[in-house]
Amino acid sequence: MRRLLLTHPKLNPYRFSPNYTFRFLTSSFRHLPHFLIIGTSKAGKHSVLSYLNQHPDIKAGTKHNVGVYYFDSTFKYKSLSWYKSHFPTKFSKFKIIGEASGTYLNHPLAPQRIKKTLPQIKLINFFRNPIDRAYSAYNHSSKFGWEHSSFEAAIESEIERINLMNDKPELKINNIDPVNFLQFSYLRHGHYASNLENWFKYFKKNQFMHFFTEDLDQNYDEIMNSLFVFFNLSEIKLKKEDRKNIGIGKGKYPSMNEKTRDFLIDYYKPHNEKLYNLIGRKFDWDK
């Protein structure tokens, strides 16, 4: 009933919401985030936030979602007050506020927009094996009916598009639409190093912390406490959380074809090598 009243085009044509109006009006009393989890999509943001929220001084994520996606998808249409309306007030008990929008890492304009609005922000990356990340993103698209090709055909199409854009740049549309980055770049989302280089142009390296999603299950305590120290908070003893948001509503998906995995290992080798050099850590992704 509440949803009907809030969203019905005739009953509520301007989508008036008392909650949103209150939050918007009080936005000047609200925090801007102290940290952002900028990467990457399909790499365990929900799980990370559930760990972070165990700390009594931290509020990570918003009421309805893990991130606001302001600096990529809504930056042109929404105001900073709208962005602030998602966060707690300065009178709340929370000292550190953050959100996790995993598509920021890939968006070419996000770093300069964030630099302008939040120059002292702390930035966190969780990198997942790009092969598993790509397969997870494909299954997400496929289950929502956005993609009907097989995984192999989908990555072949993407490689064809990348080649076409390199060979014939006149065909490229200058269309920095977030959907573009979200839905159709299974492979390009995994070019972590080239995406990260763009961020290093705007932010100092000591503003970043990088982790690997694969470590999260084993070393969650160590990872989260290093983050608490990064935020100048006290360390705490954490409870183990179950993995969140697996398969998005439709359960687990079948495992990837071995040949495809071998192909992708070769594809990502140079990109991974670049990342290892960039952040000074090596990971076991090339097997």
Next chain:
Amino acid sequence: MNKINKIINCEFSKKNTPYTKKFNYSETTKNSFRLWNPFKNTLSAAIVCGLELIPINSNSSLLCIGDLEPNSYLNLLDLVENKQKIFCLTKISSSIFQQKNLFQFNNLNEIKTKFSVIYIDNYGYSYESIQNITKSLLNNDGYLFISLLKSSKDFDNIFKKLTHDFQIIQELNIESYFRNTSLLLCKLK
């Protein structure tokens, strides 16, 4: 260099609507851009929904099959900068077809030339007719845009056959503008 980038400017308006630069643009023209309404044209919707490449420029010969909203023909004419002829297989009657580079046809048999791009915006075609059209009218290195209704019984069948004969370059989910519709950009294998 990037002519298309200048023509299609998705960031032109706040609502992320594509515009095409008018082919008859001159310094004295007040409005030099033409709106390409994504609610009225599947190709425009695809641009908003993330189409990465558009193989239509001033060198492209274009065949449009289906009843497009009349203004969309002008948008396509803008893309070819009014330097190429656009052949339109449609039954709509509009004064737009008085443009010298827009040719209206009622029957495919009347068309004897080959095209670099075919744009099929019609849900009623069987795969066999799509195959015949592309075989006889599409250049070997040409591109096919086709919009398909995902809820139709034949969707899976047509999609499977398309992937057999064509390399799908991008599948666009344009549900935000056209219910249950996908637009495919394909290239002959």
